[in-house]
Amino acid sequence: MKLKITLLLFAASGALAAPAMAEDEARRDSDSAADTADTQPATVAAKPPAAEIFSTGMAKGRDRLDSATSTSALKGDDIQRFGPRPLGEVLRTMAGLRVATGIGEGNNNYTVRGLPLAAGGSKYMQFQEDGLPVLEFGDLFNVATDVYLRNDFTVSAIETIRGGSASTFASNSPGGIVNIISRTGEQEGGRAQVSSGLDFDEKRIDFDYGAKLGENTRIYVGGFYRHGEGPRDIGFTGVRGGQIKANITRTFDGGFVRAYVKLLDDRSPTFAPYFVNITGTNEDPQFRNFAGFDLRTDSTLSPFLGPVITLDRNNQPVALPISTGQSAKSRSIGFEAQFELGDWTITEKMRYAVNGGDFSRMFPSRANTVSGFAASQGGVGATAAYASGPLSGQVIAPGSLINGNGLASLYFVSFVQAKSLDNFTNDLRASRVWDLSSGKLTTTAGLYLATQELDTTWLHTAMNVDAAGGGQTAQVDIRSAAGQPQTLNGYFAFGRESSLFRRIFDVDYRVLAPYGSVNFHVGKLAIGGSLRYDSGRVRGQLFGADLGGGRPGLTSFDFNRDGAINPAEARTAFLPLDRPAPVNYDYGYLSYSGGVNYRVAEAFSVFARYSKGARANADKILFTPVVDPLTGGVANGDREDAVTQIEGGFKLRKGGITVNGTAFHVEAEDKNVLNGAANATNRVYKAEGVELEGNFTRGVFNLMLAATYTQAKITEDRLNAALTGKEPRHQPDWVFVAVPQVDFGKVAAGANIVTITGSYAQDSNLLRMPGFTTVGAYVEVQPAENLQLTLSAQNLFNTLGIFEVNQASVPANGIGFARAANGRTVQASLRLAF
Template structure:
């Protein structure tokens, strides 16, 4: 782990150089030129201002920089930004995000809001199985990615007490575009990216861009897992005192979802030894294959359906937005509005048990049970209990989750007015705004349960179990057409209406800037839920002739259905205040210090539905503390920028409440957390050499667990002490050579604080060659040294049989691309 300490040394003297991102007026086209002396930042603040005059912790990532890493999932790009903790490796979306030690009890992004051009993609970033990043792509349309951590993010956005991540679009100020073709060298994917923007005369300009791709992807799955793309367009009319802009977006993209897979875990809890099981490489194999599925289940209308496993993660989105900003009578008036029609099908297979052939057969068929292949080239063949199949002799019992997002539509409108008055020798900036949003949640949870072997190379096949009398206990590899009986067969049909007035005051005089902001969020939640696990007279398991042969087999007695005649209402309101106050002192031109205290909150969305928090008879929430979770943050630090060197250091202390459900299971959590630490980001440039780097040190604990007192005082799971990243580069006239290095230190696999997950380092290298004008050739290697690195173990301690399952980073993938700019 020597590389970790080299990174730490870099981070102590470097800061990520932000781009000239979107200002309070408009967004410039990114350039490969060095960042200007005045670095303007606008996300999550009242008005764009120089970072050294703002009491906030912010970062910006230029397209010219993140494009060097190649076309990658948004989560992989955000892992390289300081202050953020990202658990990726799941696929194109549904990664897990948090910041500054705020809890990551379940998936998605609970405390940070994801935005495109200043408006949320989804109002809540942690919907079960469908996080906000599922509907976002960092392609050629993106000029910069901005992040604000803590600070005024809680008062200038709803449900964002931890901060905001904002993808800012190019808008065509300068005529030009690009086309890039990318192909995998050692994996199957081909991709076309394009964009073009230009002024049109008369104050008009436009930008359009997108991508299309197809291929198997970074893991061996045996079929085309990636297929689809995105197109985004904006048109701007510039006036003497402002502008009007129309946005459009169309997304239809399919990609596989990867899950925890079989691994060997031996050694001790404190120092486990992790390895592959024979015949299965955790870095590049998957239990997805052409021989798995389809997902046979009753649908939301209790009708038999078959969903292809190849659906994977399949979001569809069509959105239209209008943005305007004008200076009128000394006021700057702005309004952003967007309507998005979001839907999609999402499935993933995740293990419930991985054990020997004999043990799995006995668990389902009793003593003397046997196993035979149900699909694949060996269909019908008896599976030996003595000669290890696939070299490992393992079978896996898995659930396939089929989530149908019938509607995640949302409408958002954010209006604000700002005016700057001269007051004494300083400037008084006053802002007032009104935010209105509606978020739909209409999803169906459908599950089925299957048996498979554990085979690499896209060869995993389904397995049938027979009892000692030869009677099949499964049907074509399906043990049940449900999950644990009736559990998790659900329909969510809920609407969230949000109205939030907000305002801020900032006074800047000489070297001092002091200000504060406040917001009141009022929510109205209405709808209904369907599911047998709501209790009462709702039954959830029936006998159903799935294969239509007129005989009910054992598997056909385990068919889950929805009690559509017995809905439970959802009917409650909530309200909470958020506020933030900070002071910044510009000690000298290149140096400033700041301090800030913020209180924000996050409304609890689907994580309290189907729990005792919401009454299944009235739809109300009797305990007001269940309606939202509060976050308080104290931060302070300094910023330095001079002659090619920058350094930002922020110390923080955060407390947070969390109502959650672990991994979509029945394990509800109600907790309080505390985290303290320091985040650093820096950069240095001298001649042809430059480096940007970041580091976050965090110590966190569960200060109270209201449902399991034994966990009070424990360290939260998946919380590394250090997260480190660095990107050194050498810039020549006709070539750029560099690497991005990310390290996370070890953490506990579960909140019980027994089994520790080892830390790991991933190196992503790139080489960009410019042989002639307008042409770039790029080689990109992700995970150059083919390291194993785990974000998740499902076990809480070393398993007795040495077999566990975990989610790892993908192995090494190398791509080449050719880009033509015009």
């Protein structure tokens, strides 16, 4: 393995005729450009390569050739050329990241360098907006960080750092950081854009405007509003809402102050694994759409389902709209300042955010032919009939191929109410450059303070549905052969089949983290190190029937008020509100990172780095035996998961060519026991690989390329020894990205091409998910000076790309569930600049 990595790096360093992907220079505020003066090399040629300044996850902004880190960036203007896209689709095109989309606007899965896709979201990577975390923990179940982030005109750049000093310049980020940088009005004027889907239903308006209020003061405001069905056929308005962001900046000698606000109120559908026909062998499976249901464009969502009937947080009956989807709401206010105090540069960042919303989604339990499914719930001879939709009340004939596929299934509907995910974050740091006789010494000291509330309620219902595409899914009733109802109006249970996941989280997290760094720069050599100590205080209480200890969780409730208890009503989950379980523990861990960078020549540098960080475990250990039910305490070994990284590589930037290569070795822990003892995870992982990226520019042509090679293993499974030595699920060997573009001024065109190779569906390493390639493209025309027309498409060739499969092996009946990339979506946009 090490020999293979070495050969790959050696080959990449000489392969300038086909350079790997592009690190575009991220747009940096003029306010922070002065930060980099002390980081330039001691000896500079007459015409050195233009500096590419990067600051995310570092003490101070610096040229990437002088930094012992692996970083990437995208400009906001380049992002927008490919049309309005969810953030996850944008990040799929960035080097080194592994992104599994298809879920919706948010709650997608993100990881890096072979770190496991733990249980949704981004456990090991922190998502930031303007240098501060959006949520303190990136993998809160049902409400991951990207739920509160949107891609629009307000995005100036996206910066990512993988490994390196990310673990010491942010909390809970041992794998890396994704930082969404907002525009701040440096460019005067505005833009207004209207967009419309051509083969799907979504209308959208984007705008932004920047202006000077005086010689040293400027403002910026931007946002969007959208409305429509969304990228899949669901039969109702699934997308509605938008956001507004605004800031005001005052500059002065040596610094600036800035205040900003953000208002987000946006609804979008959540998609889940859906029906797919799986045949063939585990090594060479065939995935095909069932008749009447296209995995790329259909959904079980429809206007004929619901509402979500269940008992609420107070055990009172409630009917909630299934159309809720991801209804994210966030209001935040922030402050940022930088100024000189003697020889010190002081930077202060603060933000308070009120986050909440409702989040509904459907996910499958089992499926079969109508006759087989009816028998599973009502016994031999059971029958089925439609319970909703245009055929409501009609009996389904045994053996009928309804919808062309003859399938029926049980889906659980999760409805999570986020009463509060409010957080407050403050990051204060001071830096100074000391001029020594032999070089320059940069020192930084900082203090990070954060609070994160977690006040959510998990509610569920269970319904039988058919497999109808086109937003026509209907509920199905089951009766026994004797005619006795087994369901109520298509509902199998008012909860799940058991009391599992009927929960209230009411927990507060407090984080205090002092940190510091030193960097010594002499001639071509820079040596630096940093450390951070995170201490956390966790207090709160939990309510839930699945806490253990014999707590009851199922009851009977007469929802239809007919004086009788239907079998579905007898499967009603409730919350034991008189039996809270405490949460009361503290944690603390040390993170450190050290690196060396050598500027071999003006255009070429090499680096090496060793880092160790950790991620504090949040909701993933709650509702499990890890938390003592009497005291709320957590054993030391379960409070955080450590990540160790060794990396080294090179960077070349000369004559319109950029090539970067990094070899890495990662070891990580993952204690993830969300689904109870039967599905607990307590493992150690190891991953090795190479990240290659580059950029080639000649005249009107630009080509960005990236390739990431990863070999990962479960080196120890402490709960299931049979999985030790297996490959983690959903881990491809290769991820390739290519972004070719041509720009003739009045006309421009480009594409983004993302390829992932095959991987295992589950950790048992039986069923292989096939690799696939998706292509996005755009054509941009300027018929007038301030007018621009853009035609853009995602998944241009309508590829069936599988991200997730529920089954561990080919099912005997060929009926499986899989989550796939959305099918082809084409949109047109008209933009006016003023």
